[in-house]
Amino acid sequence: MKVYISNYLSKSISIVDYSTFKLEKEIQLGDNIYPHHFCIDKESKMIYIPSSSNGILYVLDLEKNKIIDNVSIGGNLSQIVLCNNELFISNEDSNSIYILDKINLCPIGIISVDNMPHGFDFDENVNKLYVPCINSIVCIDVISKCIDKKIDTNFKAWHIKIDKMKKEIYTSTLDGKLVILDEETMDIKRIIEEFLLPVEICFNYKYRKIYITDLGYKNIRILDYNTLKYLGNIEVDGIPQGLEISKNEDLLFVSDTQRNSFKVYDVKSNKLIKEIRVGKEPTTIICM
Template identity: 65%
Template sequence: MKIYISNYLSHSISIINYETLETEREIILNNNIYPHHFCVDKEENKIFIPSLINGTLYAVDIISGKILDSISVGGSLSQIFIHEDELFVSNEDTNSIYIINKYTLEPVTMISVDDMPHGFSYHEKNKRLYVPCINSIVCIDIENKSIYKKIDTDFKAWHLEIDEKKEEIYVSTLDGK
């Protein structure tokens, strides 16, 4: 098993051996790619990296470290999640989740959400994506590609994590509350 670590300011992704915690290698990216969130497609040996800086989604080969493909989505791209043959990418500028075909990088659809969607999490059992926004958490049914439910909050949700065993959601906020 491998651990993948984004090195935002170093424009790279470190690959760590899980058992020894030794760095096996580092994928050096172009100077315009700042990896923050990313997802790994082990079957295709690709890493998908949304750029917060230039609104581009990159497909990078894990073995060679070369950019295989890219698509300009625009805006401030943040979190990314892969489900079957689709990529779900949050765009903080357009307040939306873009759904993109992972093989062709062609757009499938877009779902509008509330302000500044950022660090979302997937609930495997109910097949829903929980998206934290500035004053809400939006729950997306990924099979129907639609909003299932929206919960208004009085805090600025930034990242969230789901504990499926306890059926709890843990939220960190943008303002540290």
């Protein structure tokens, strides 16, 4: 098993061995490829990387360790997700979601949404893609390629995560909130305002905790999963951005954009147990 980290400023993907937490390799992507977010096709061993600098989607072959294909989409590309062999890419400039066939990169369609669609989360059980925009959250049916539901809001939604156990949607906002919605109705259930600039969210079902990286406070906020009460912080000594939980849920993975490192924390003690230097400005983390 490997951990993959995108390094925005060094234009690279770092690969860390999951068992030893040693840097295995850093793949240089080339000029003008700034990887903020990416997705991995485990079957074909391909990484799909939207570059915000030039509006191009790149395909990285993990066996060859090089870019083998690309397609120009245009605009400020943000996040990408693989849904049923189709690629959905958010474009903040055109306020839309582009859909491509993953095999030949041919366009399938475009879905217009609201202002600045940024984050994504896909619920494969119901084939729904949730997209946070400024002042709204949009639910897209990936089979029909149509908007299934939309809720207008008075907060600036940014990143999003589905709690598939409770069937709830957690959204971090640019105005310092964590908003929780019912996944089916998209009604707002609760708003928590104990943040400055929350980003990524992840759930630890084993130890019943919720973790949120906060760029403003430069730490990881911890909530009780059942009560949503504030439990404390993990002080990162840097700027946390990317966040992921290990498969056994005993470890928390964090990308530190200030120290250019990938950090591993023990979830029982909240102590740092490993720091691995990666590329400049690491952002997204994916375990595969």
